[in-house]
Amino acid sequence: MEQLQEGLTAEPELTIPEPLVIGRRPMVRPALTGLPDVDLRRPDSELxxxxxPGLAVRAASIRGEAHRHLGLTRQDAMGFWQIDGTRLLACVADGLGSKALSHIGAAEACVSARNNIEDLFAPGTSGIQPEVFFEDIADDLMKCAGSKVNGRPVSPEDLSTTLVVALIDSEKLQATLMRVGDSEAMLLREETWTPCFPKKFEESISSSRTHALPHDTGQVEITVVDLRRGDMLLLCTDGLARPMGSELVSAQLGAWWGRSLVPALPTFLWQVSFRAKSHDDDRTAICVWTV
Incomplete structure (x- = not known):
C-alpha cells in the first residue's frame, strides 16, 4: 500500500473562476442564505x-442574486424534448414575481407544452393552431389550480407565468416560435443579435402589465424564423433579455456563442451566471445551434 501511494501523483486543484462581471460591479456579493421556505421549491440551478443530428442544445436556469439573498425560490423553468428525428421542442417559462406559487405554474407550463404538442397542428391540415395549443396549456394550469398544495387551495392567479415555445425543424432549418408574455426569443447570426418577435411599442409605453397564462390565451404571438447553418436561436426569460439591452452584455454573449461556438456544459453554466449591476433576477437560457 505504501509503495502504491508513493507512485500516485496528486491531481492539481481545479479552481472555477467567479462569474464574469460585465459593466458595473453589483454592490451586493452573491450569497446562498438558506433553503427557500416555499411549497414545492425549485432547485437553485438547472443545467x-x-x-x-443537426442541432446542439445547451440550457441553464439559475436563481437570481436577489432571490438567493432573500432566501426565495427560483421562479423560472425550462425544458426541451426531441419530438422525432428532425424536430425539437424547447420551452422557457417565467413565473410572475408577485405570485407565491408561480414557480409551480412555470414548471407545469413547460411539462404541459410537451404533453400537448400534438395540438399544435390542425386536424387534417398542415397548419399550426397556437391558440388551441396555449388553451390546452392553460386548461392544465387551471386543473392544477383546482388542487391543493399542503392543504391550501391554489388559485389560477397563484400560478401566473409567461411561456415561450420553439418548435425547431433541423431538416427544414425553420423554427416556429410562440409566446404569451415577455419571455424572449433571439437569433444570433455572425455575432449579431436579432429579436424574433416584433416589439409592440404602443403597449410598452401604455402598460406595465405582463401578459401571462392561464388567463391571457388571447395574447398568443407567433412567428416563423428561417435558419442557416451556424445560427443560434436563444430562448430566455427577461432575467437575461434585460441585461442584453446593454451593448457590453450582448457583445460578450455574441462572442461566446457566435460562430457555432458550442460550449461544454460547465462552461455554459458559468457564462449564463455573469454578473451585471441592477440585474439580479432569475435567469434562464436555452441555446440551440444549427450545426
Whole structure:
C-alpha cells in the first residue's frame, strides 16, 4: 500500500473562476442564505444539454442574486424534448414575481407544452393552431389550480407565468416560435443579435402589465424564423433579455456563442451566471445551434 501511494501523483486543484462581471460591479456579493421556505421549491440551478443530428442544445436556469439573498425560490423553468428525428421542442417559462406559487405554474407550463404538442397542428391540415395549443396549456394550469398544495387551495392567479415555445425543424432549418408574455426569443447570426418577435411599442409605453397564462390565451404571438447553418436561436426569460439591452452584455454573449461556438456544459453554466449591476433576477437560457 505504501509503495502504491508513493507512485500516485496528486491531481492539481481545479479552481472555477467567479462569474464574469460585465459593466458595473453589483454592490451586493452573491450569497446562498438558506433553503427557500416555499411549497414545492425549485432547485437553485438547472443545467442540461444535448448534441443531436443537426442541432446542439445547451440550457441553464439559475436563481437570481436577489432571490438567493432573500432566501426565495427560483421562479423560472425550462425544458426541451426531441419530438422525432428532425424536430425539437424547447420551452422557457417565467413565473410572475408577485405570485407565491408561480414557480409551480412555470414548471407545469413547460411539462404541459410537451404533453400537448400534438395540438399544435390542425386536424387534417398542415397548419399550426397556437391558440388551441396555449388553451390546452392553460386548461392544465387551471386543473392544477383546482388542487391543493399542503392543504391550501391554489388559485389560477397563484400560478401566473409567461411561456415561450420553439418548435425547431433541423431538416427544414425553420423554427416556429410562440409566446404569451415577455419571455424572449433571439437569433444570433455572425455575432449579431436579432429579436424574433416584433416589439409592440404602443403597449410598452401604455402598460406595465405582463401578459401571462392561464388567463391571457388571447395574447398568443407567433412567428416563423428561417435558419442557416451556424445560427443560434436563444430562448430566455427577461432575467437575461434585460441585461442584453446593454451593448457590453450582448457583445460578450455574441462572442461566446457566435460562430457555432458550442460550449461544454460547465462552461455554459458559468457564462449564463455573469454578473451585471441592477440585474439580479432569475435567469434562464436555452441555446440551440444549427450545426
Amino acid at each position: 442540461d444539454g444535448a448534441d443531436l
